[in-house]
Structures are given as C-alpha cells and as structure tokens.
Amino acid sequence: MATNTLPKAGPVTARRTTVFMKLLMALSGALFVFYVLVHMYGNLKIFGGIEPFDEYALHLRTLLTPILPFGGFLWLFRALLVIALVAHAWSAFYLWSRAKGARTTRYVAKEAARVTLRSKTMRWGGVALLAFLVWHLLQFSILKFNVGSGAVNGSEGRLVISSFQVWWVVLIYFIAMVALGMHLWHGVWSASQTLGWAVSPRARARAQATATVVALVVSVGFMLPPLAILFGIVKGN
Amino acid sequence: MNLTLKIWRQTGPSAKGAMHTYPVTDISEDMSFLEMLDVLNEQLNARGDEPIAFDSDCREGICGACGLMISGRAHGPEVTTTCQLHMRSFSDGEEITIEPWRADAFPVIKDLVVDRSSFDRIIQAGGFISANTGAAPEAHSVPVPKPAADRSFMAAACIGCGACVAACPNASAMLFMGAKITHLGELPQGQPERDARVVSMVSTHDHEGFGGCTNVGACSDACPKEIPLDVINQLNKDLRHALTHGH
Ligand code: HEM
Numbered sequence A: 001m002a003t004n005t006l007p008k009a010g011p012v013t014a015r016r017t018t019v020f021m022k023l024l025m026a027l028s029g030a031l032f033v034f035y036v037l038v039h040m041y042g043n044l045k046i047f048g049g050i051e052p053f054d055e056y057a058l059h060l061r062t063l064l065t066p067i068l069p070f071g072g073f074l075w076l077f078r079a080l081l082v083i084a085l086v087a088h089a090w091s092a093f094y095l096w097s098r099a100k101g102a103r104t105t106r107y108v109a110k111e112a113a114r115v116t117l118r119s120k121t122m123r124w125g126g127v128a129l130l131a132f133l134v135w136h137l138l139q140f141s142i143l144k145f146n147v148g149s150g151a152v153n154g155s156e157g158r159l160v161i162s163s164f165q166v167w168w169v170v171l172i173y174f175i176a177m178v179a180l181g182m183h184l185w186h187g188v189w190s191a192s193q194t195l196g197w198a199v200s201p202r203a204r205a206r207a208q209a210t211a212t213v214v215a216l217v218v219s220v221g222f223m224l225p226p227l228a229i230l231f232g233i234v235k236g237n
Numbered sequence B: 001m002n003l004t005l006k007i008w009r010q011t012g013p014s015a016k017g018a019m020h021t022y023p024v025t026d027i028s029e030d031m032s033f034l035e036m037l038d039v040l041n042e043q044l045n046a047r048g049d050e051p052i053a054f055d056s057d058c059r060e061g062i063c064g065a066c067g068l069m070i071s072g073r074a075h076g077p078e079v080t081t082t083c084q085l086h087m088r089s090f091s092d093g094e095e096i097t098i099e100p101w102r103a104d105a106f107p108v109i110k111d112l113v114v115d116r117s118s119f120d121r122i123i124q125a126g127g128f129i130s131a132n133t134g135a136a137p138e139a140h141s142v143p144v145p146k147p148a149a150d151r152s153f154m155a156a157a158c159i160g161c162g163a164c165v166a167a168c169p170n171a172s173a174m175l176f177m178g179a180k181i182t183h184l185g186e187l188p189q190g191q192p193e194r195d196a197r198v199v200s201m202v203s204t205h206d207h208e209g210f211g212g213c214t215n216v217g218a219c220s221d222a223c224p225k226e227i228p229l230d231v232i233n234q235l236n237k238d239l240r241h242a243l244t245h246g247h
C-alpha cells in the first residue's frame, strides 16, 4: 500500500522529542536522588542529640565559605533544585498529557494497557510529593512553625523534636515517605533506562535491584527519626 | 467448545462503534483464533449479515498483519501472534472480548482493522540504510562481530504488528522504533545515518501522535517476537549521542 507523508511540524531536532523530555526528567530526578540521600543522612544526626544536628545545619551554611559567602553554597544548591523541580514537573505533565491524547478511545476490557505495580503511582504519587514538599518547606524552612508544645528557642533540632511528638505530623510524613519510596522504586530504574545504562538483561536486572535498594534506604531512613521521636526514644535532652 | 464473543463493530472510520455479542458453538480446540472468526463470519454471511472485518495475511506469524486485543491482552494469552494462537488456550464456555488496537495514531478503519501506516512513515523517516544499487559489494568484505550480528538479528525479528503500542498505557511505539534502531545500529552499514536516523524516527513518532515512553515494560511483555526492553535503552542512548553531536 502506498503511504502518504505528513508534513513535519517545525524543524527536526533531538531537543524537540519526547525522549529529550525523558532525559530532562531523568537528570532532574537524579539530582533529587542525590539530594534526598544527603538529606536523609543529615536527618539521622538527630540520634546523636540536638547539638550534632544543629551543627550539621550550620556546616551546610559554612560549606566552601572562604570562597563563597556564609550560606552561599546552600543558596546555589537551592536554586539548582528549583530549576530541577520545574524541569521535572514540566516534563512529567507534558508526557502525561501526551499519553492522554494518544489513546482517546479506551479499551472495554479492564486488563488492557494497564501499568505495572512498580510504575503505578508515578503520576498521582508525584503530585502528592509536590503537595508534601510545600507543606514540608513551610513547616521546617520558610515559616518554621511549631505544631507541637516543646520549646524551640531558634534551634532546628528542637523544632524537629517538638513537631514529631505530634502523631498526625508523623502520619503525614509516613504517607509521604511511602509515596517517595514508590516513586524511587520505578524512578531510579526508569532513569537508568532513559540514560542508556540498562543495555542488557543483566544490566536491567541490576538497575531494578538498585532502585529497590535506594527506595527502601531512603523511605526507611527518613522515617527513623520521626518514629523514634514519636515513641520517645529520641527526646533531645 | 462453545464460546461467547464480545466484538467491537464499527462500520467506518468516522462511524460510532459498539460492542456486540455473538455466541459460537462447536469450535475445535485445534482451530486458530482467526479460523474461529472465519467460522463466525461464514455463519454471519449465511444469515446475510455483514461479516466482521479483521486483518490477516501470512497466518504463520511472520507478517504482522493480524493483531487483536483479546480479553485485554494483545494477541491473546500466549506469547505469539493472533494467527498462531489456538483455541486450546481458552476454556469451554469462556466469554472473550475482542477489540481493535487502541491508539489515536492507529485509527480504526472498520471493525477490528486499524490503519498502521504511521509505522510505515516512521520507517520512511529513518528505518533504512542508503546503498548504491547495481554493483552490490561482496558481502564478506564488511566483517560483523558475532555478538553484534546476533543482537541485530534479534531486533530485526520485529514484524511491525503494533502490539507494543496496543499494550502500552501511553500508546508509545518506542519498542517498535528501538527494534529498528538496534537492528541497524549494530551493523557497520547502519553507522553513517545513525544520528540522523534516531532523531528523524523519534520526531516522526511524536508527530504521528504516539505517547512518550515511561519505561513501564508492558510492550515487551506483549511482543510476539519477544523484543527485549533494552532496545528502548539503545534508542535513548542513540538519541543522547545524537544530541551531543549537535542534532
Ligand atoms: C515534586 C514533585 C514531583 C513530581 C510532580 C514528580 C513527578 C514525576 C513523574 C510524573 C515522573 C514520570 C513517571 C513515569 O515514568 O511515568 C517522574 C519520574 C522520576 N522522578 Fe519524580 N516527581 C516529583 C518529585 C521527585 C523527587 C523528590 C524525586 C527524587 C527523590 C524524583 C525522582 C524521579 C526519578 C528518578 C524519575 C525517573 C525519571 C525517568 O523516568 O527517567 N521525583 N517524576
């Protein structure tokens, strides 16, 4: 059968493809993965007491200080994270809307074209993470409000301890960390595939195993301090 | 065996379709799925009803023309093409839903037949190598390492059936494209056009209205030729290289 050729929309360049969008998502996601690993490690310092925790927060601000001003590194890194977040969410919503437009008539059979468990919660889970991020930043970074009853006195560590003595705060974080774990379970493997590191069946199995480990380490590691505080194991005195 | 079939009927490209129920009786387990539909069509013909339109050509699993969504599985419950699927894979009394591939880039022509010329346009955009005709070079003058030849051959097994698109929650054709990228990219003859090929094919793919890949893996599970997911990895890598080469 002879086929007609559709006219191309715009110039043909790699930068205008869905695969490029995936690259944006993978690179910004990889930066987040690095960030959450460091962040989780920092949070674990609360097990050493208030002082090491506050000292760590100070270290983040004095990093590279003779070269950069106080807090300079932190602000640069924050700017990078914001750019990454915009790129990540933008590519996510772009691919999401494309997928919706690519099959406007759905299947009658419910089993058809279903996502796997691993990738099931990426989209709504991602939106949940975004909502959580806003709450989390307001609580501990921008407004620094204390929902608990402990004294804070300008100490990051005391604010954390007072907050996580409240059960519903711990619950919010628990739900968010399940969402983060699920996101990383698919995301880390997906990014490996997008970046071209899963070139054989063995490399693919390795990428999927790595994703499982990263997801578990991050979600469990983040949940340890809030749970330890809620159950009175860490009191901070 | 006796079965209840629920089949998508649609009289033309712009007509509104619907599911219709057809009971079939005395089906042999040794029939292929398409032969079972042939039996139903003969009965419809005898009654003066319009037979059900579906695609088929070779009926031996090599052309890729046949392709039906059978109870929510592309090409049915086995890893094979619809023409090579046999009724012994179903049980007596079963209710089977039969739908066309669903993707806006594969518009329905009639009943279960879809127009897959978007695949042809993707191949036209880059799924080829350029060679002088007339004086064909001696084949052995270009050595190909055995592992590369094997991987290329594995990817070349794609028959262009479209099951990957049909099964993908994003209706993406990355497995089909990745197979062609890998098939040609593993060979010395595929190198001169390698960067342009991937950019041009992916651009055409996006332009045809297929969705973007999110690495779900439903495509590879549905593929009758068991094309592995790593061909999409290859495609991503080739596009990244093309990007760094200024495409
Ligand atoms: C802030 C809100 C966020 C939103 C709205 C969001 C949304 C998404 C979506 C929709 C995807 C594509 C999923 C798919 O393949 O179907 C994705 C992928 C990914 N996300 Fe997120 N995400 C968010 C935060 C994060 C965070 C905090 C991390 C890391 C800790 C992260 C890491 C990743 C990774 C590594 C990928 C895989 C990239 C790829 O497919 O190649 N994301 N995200």
Ligand code: SF4
Residues within 6 Å of the ligand: B157, B158, B159, B160, B161, B162, B163, B164, B165, B175, B176, B179, B219, B222, B223, B224, B225, B226, B227
């Ligand atoms: S990759 Fe597999 S499922 Fe997709 S068109 Fe080729 S043979 Fe069919």
Ligand code: FES
Residues within 6 Å of the ligand: B055, B056, B057, B058, B059, B060, B061, B062, B063, B064, B065, B066, B067, B081, B082, B083, B084
């Ligand atoms: S009719 Fe040719 S593959 Fe099924």
